[in-house]
Amino acid sequence: MNKLTTASVIRRSKVIIVFTAALFGLTTLTNNLTDYAAYADFIGRVLSMNDTEGNDSRRYRAITSNIFHHRFYWAIISLEIIYTFSCLVGTYQLCRKIDAPRNEFHESKKFAIAGLVTGIFVYQALYIIILNEWFDMDYSAHRNTYDWAENNIAYMFLGLIYLTAVKDS
Template sequence: MNNLSTDQLIRYSKVLLMASFSFFGLLVMISNFTDYPSNYEYVGHILSMDTTRENHQISYRAITSPILHHRIYWIIITLEVVYTLYCLMGTYQLLKHRNASAETFHEAKKLSIVGLLVALFIYYVCVQVVGVEWFDMDESPTWNAKDWARHVVDFIVPLLIFLALKTER
């Protein structure tokens, strides 16, 4: 440890944190492809608003078409594949340039940042904003991922800030 400078430790921590989030993305992808029916059922219930309290003032928001459920779910899966691939490629770039100049290492962050922004879009905009605020997901006792998505966002935002800061010398 005495041979490791603080700057190197910060660089390695950025690589390891991105690798951890990339691993999370891989697990999400595997789950979506190997357990499509369960995850599809979740999306269908949220979009149909069939497990939330009866609120006739907002029931017009429900999407009850199974075809649209599949299409929306495939959009989500596609976005999850995109963020995972960007995070994996970004992690590789960070690892590859961990001993490069500060400027080169900083430029190597681009793919990771894009991946994290796509993930933030999914878990914050799609799940927390649209799912909770538009489809009233937080009222469902069974099909409610508000807290789960918040935990993911609570990891992404500080990671994005830490990664983007140019602390390297």
């Protein structure tokens, strides 16, 4: 597959999509680790339900333990490390097999798929379901990352569909 064909362009576009997810993960991890205090405070305020409005009947859900806040935040960071590392390895594997026969290229998608699925899990389960739905992050005027998480999920989900469903002969 040395010449420029539709199949070669599709394969290369898949590499770019997975690499872009990995680059986002690296950037997010850099922010989370270099400004740990600010992001840990954000997670703590959401879990404590400190600045949510109009939800007094649901305040029993609040968790005020600083230890739990940090553990929850480290769970997010740990899963982001897994998804980022998987996407980086997936990018490498896809690049290695870019000109390989179809079956070999298809088999090289494993880490990329695992990375994208882990990323979707992080943003859907931890941000949308737990922080937004359970801890009412959407009722906070100052601490709402719902749209941010939703955009990440959309990118990774569409990337996952494209990676696995579009023919790359």
